[in-house]
Amino acid sequence: MEMTIEQIDQTVLGWLANARQQILESIKQPLDVDEKSSQRDLVTNVDKEIEQYYVQQIHALMPQARIISEEGYGDDVQTMDGDVWFVDPIDGTLNFVKQHDEFASMLALYRDGQPVLAWIMDVMNDQVVHGGPDYGVYCNQTRLTMGPDYGLTDGLVVLSGVRLLLDQHAFQEIAKSSIGFRIYGSAGIAYMHVLLGKAVAYVSEMKPWDFAAGAALGQGLGLKVSDVDGQPLNMLLSGAVVVSTPRAHADIMGIEKQAKGL
C-alpha cells in the first residue's frame, strides 16, 4: 500500500525530531571535526551519524528509492527517474562547529525529476519548513503563503559570502541593487528567510543537496526557481541557483544578462 504525501510528511517530521534530539545531545560533547576540500569545508561525526540515520530510515521506508547525500552514505545516482531523495544532514557545518547555531538539516523527495516534498529544519530554533507543490508549504503547523512580490530595491537578498568576495555571477551588483544583503553561512537558513518572506531572494552556487529542498519548497510556495541564466535546475549537478519572488527574479536576470553583455 502506497503512503500518502501526508503520511510521508508526518514520518519524516518524526525523523527530524529524532535527529534534532541527537544533534542537541552531540553539541554538549566535543565534536570530532575533519576538513574536507579545505579548512572552511568541514565535516563532523554528527554530520555522518545524522546522515546514516536518515539513509537507514529512507531505505526502510522506500527500498526502491535512491539517495543523493552529502557525506557519502547515499547512492551513485545518474538519473532522476523514480524516487530520489536528497539528504544534507547538517547544512552550515562551519556555523554548527563555531556557533552551535544557524545551521539546518534538510531532506527532499523528488519523483521523476519533480519535487514531491521537502523539509528544512532550523535546528536551534526548532522550526521546520516543509511541504511541496501539491501539498502546500508549512512552517511547523502554520500554512505559509507567498509574501508581497517585492523586487530587489524593496527587499533583502541573501548571498553566499565566498561567491560575493570573488564577485562571481555578478553577486556584487546584485548586492548593490538590493535594499540590503545578508550572509548567514547556511543555505537552509537562507532559504527559510526567503520562504518566510524575510528576504526576496537567495542566490548561491551550490551542490544538489544544498538546493534541492529550497527549490522544492520555493516552487511549492509560488516563488521563482531557476539557475542564474533563468534555466531549469539540473538536479544532478552543482549550479548557481536563484529562489526568489517573481520581481526579484526579473531584477536578477536583468543583472546577469547585463554582466554577460547580452
Add this chain to the structure above:
Amino acid sequence: MEMTIEQIDQTVLGWLANARQQILESIKQPLDVDEKSSQRDLVTNVDKEIEQYYVQQIHALMPQARIISEEGYGDDVQTMDGDVWFVDPIDGTLNFVKQHDEFASMLALYRDGQPVLAWIMDVMNDQVVHGGPDYGVYCNQTRLTMGPDYGLTDGLVVLSGVRLLLDQHAFQEIAKSSIGFRIYGSAGIAYMHVLLGKAVAYVSEMKPWDFAAGAALGQGLGLKVSDVDGQPLNMLLSGAVVVSTPRAHADIMGIEKQAKGL
C-alpha cells in the same frame, strides 16, 4: 541616595521588558516608515516611541545625566563628563521593517568617559546581554566568560555589508583572512555573536549609539575594543570600531597596517 550598579541594571532590564512588549504589539500593526539619509536608512514610529520611552525613564532616574540618542530626543552632548547615556531604540531598522526579526534595542551608561553598564536586547529571541567592567557580563541570568582566544583563521568575523562592498578599511582582506564572514544588518545582533563566542570579531563603521553598548560589554568581558588603527574610541564621533578576541585583534591590526602600507 545613589543607586547601586545592580539596582541600575535591574531597573533598565525592566525598561527593556516593557519596550519589548511595546515592540511586539507594534509589529502586529502596519509600521509608519520614513527614510532618513537614504532608502536604506529608515526610521519608524516604533523607533521614535521606544526612544521617547527610554529618554523619559532616564530623565526620571538620573535627572543630571545627558543622553546621546539616534532619533533626536536626546541632548546635544559635547563632552563625556559625568553620566552620559547612549540610546539606540531599534538597531537594525531595515531588518525590523523587512524581517520583523534580527534587530536589537541598546542602551549604555558611561561615567566620565568610562563604561559603567550596557544592555543589548535581541528582541525576537528575548535575550539581553547586559553588564559592565566592574559588574560582569550576563546573557539573561547566565554569567558569560570570554571564549577561546581564536584568531581570524579559526573564527567567524561579522562585518558591515555596505563597507565590505566599498572595501573600506580593508574589509575584503579581513573577510578573506577569516574562516568565514557573516553579515546580519544589525550592530546589536553582531555584538551578541562576539559576546556569546559565536564570532571572533565584529568590525564596522558606526555612530556612537551603534557601538557604545558593544564596546562597554566587550570591555567588560575582556575582549579588545579599539578603532581600526588600534586607538581608543572617541565616544562622541562616528568611527570604524573593532570588538574582538585579542588574537583576532592582532590579526586585524596587521591587515589594517599592511593596507595602509605601514
